[in-house]
Amino acid sequence: MNEKNALLKDPMLLLLLCACPILGATTNVLAALAMGGALLLVLVLSSVILSALQNMLSRQAKLAAALLLAAGFTSVLQQLMHAFQPDVSSKLGIYLAVAAVDVMVFLSTDSRPLGDNLKNSVIAGLFLIVVLAAVAAVREVFGNASFAGMEISFLSGYKVPILMQASGGFAAFAVIAAVINAIRAKKDICLLSYADAAGFLASENGTKEEKS
């Protein structure tokens, strides 16, 4: 897989997936980083266990296992956050639990070595953090005239309050997705179909065009 273009083929930005955590956790940069970090951890752990059990599981069972693992690890993480980081937990609210389903998008169900799965999970998780942080930065800076809770005084008279609401969150996400898509189109990285986007981490050699 060509990691350089992985962001440009990220299913979150191409298929507009994972909108729920983006909507819920990006009113504040710190909350976005917390959500991204949590999802990265869940992704990595789920990926490791799934790889360890891949020989036991049939292709169909891998999907069920992926869901069980994602939901299980998210529940454990949520319980631990609730107990030891209640402030962060209250910022993320129900969106951490909802994100368990989103993690499934990135889990590979193909038979691949543990190292490959781990690498892909880390890359996907890091991109998730980048996208969440980017959306949160736009929303918080222009919507609330602050960054990570710190006030930006010269912007306080130019707030765009709608960015702090659900519609603003979607708008910010859409803008970032549009920018990435524009860059992708400019670099002439074509996808045969949305299936390519969804399976970019699962495929071993990237798209057919990229191969050639």
Next chain:
Amino acid sequence: MNQKNHAAASAVALLLIFAVFVGVLVGLNTYTGPIITENENAAKLAPLYEILPEAQGFTSLYDYELPAASDLLDIPSTVRYIYEETSGLGYGVRLSTTEGYTHDPIEIAVVIDAEGTVTAAGVTSYPDTRDMGVDTYPLTYVGQNSTLADVSLVAGVTFSSSAFKNAVNDAFAALIANGLAKETVKSPEQLLGELLPVVFPGIANKAGVAQNEEGYEVSGTYIQSGIKALNGSGFAFFLKDGEENYLAVVNAQGCLRVYDPQGEDVTDSVDAAITEEVLAEAAASQDDFTKKQTKRLTKLSAEGAELEALPLDGIYSTVVAAYRITAGDTVTYGFAARPYGYSNMNLALYYVLDETGAITAMNDDDLILIQEYFSDYVLDESSYKAGFQGLTADTFTGEQALISGATVSSEAVTTAVNDIFEAFATLKDTGVIA
């Protein structure tokens, strides 16, 4: 591995994953459960520790989510939690009120000791657009007893500061009702001050605060202080005759009532000199709106209509004038009302009712005050006014007075219309209107 074995292995793997997570989550819940409960309790107590840092701990006495589990009774709806501070510093009460300007919850924390004195107060959440001084205003309550006699409202933010005061009153009420704090007897002056908006609603805004015309001051032999209603609805005078304290209210037509601190009408029993002094002061200071009122009401009636002023005895609302309007064989009744609108400025509204009490016409000076502020309101004036025609006390619901985007004006119009219907009914009961 053949297909059958693979399927069996998959099932075992899935069951194993499930079983492991069940075990982990059960164990985790056993370990983190008490920690989470402690965190939740700490979150509930955080506002109390913020205003009373020296507190050693709090024991829960009342939780609004579990009222049956508490021994306390008669808890006002604004009270959310009541705690007893463990080292004897008093009782912490957390309240939530929606009586503020935006009707969004204002969260308040207050600590009251067993002697019935406020030892700490603070605001934990304040959604209103106008700042009443959330960091400083609560501090004015520290040292106050249950009468809150020395606490004043914040000028220009009367709704929210009044909501705060009422909430603290509720905290006292909850503790006093359950014998946890001592009640201080209110002074006669304070009782009379609280009586004023009850006996003269027209002088007070929607928050129940009497609005005084700026710069009006008065004193006399018996008059200690006075309020000239900002909307021209009349006067209130606080009187002292020897050891006795009284409240005198005079409406725009000069009709007088005198009350004692217990709320009893003592008009006929007080010294005549008192009533003379009060009526003289009111007559000398009352603004005259007669010319404008008659002009507006005549315009709503037929050409050449004759207006005869009616007495407003016993009417202490926003209605400032009533007239019998005779045009040929037709007799109708005109009313002028001056309810408080945005920022305690008053509207001037005029209604004509037929002999059955149904509205036949409506007019106004200005429905929307400070139009540059209310840029989002939607109002077709002619349709709006026509919408009142035919309405009676039974059919008026308030919805007919609604102006989209101008809630305060809508509420003012509703108040005026209700007051006019009530005034009509009073005049009919007293025989002034046949």
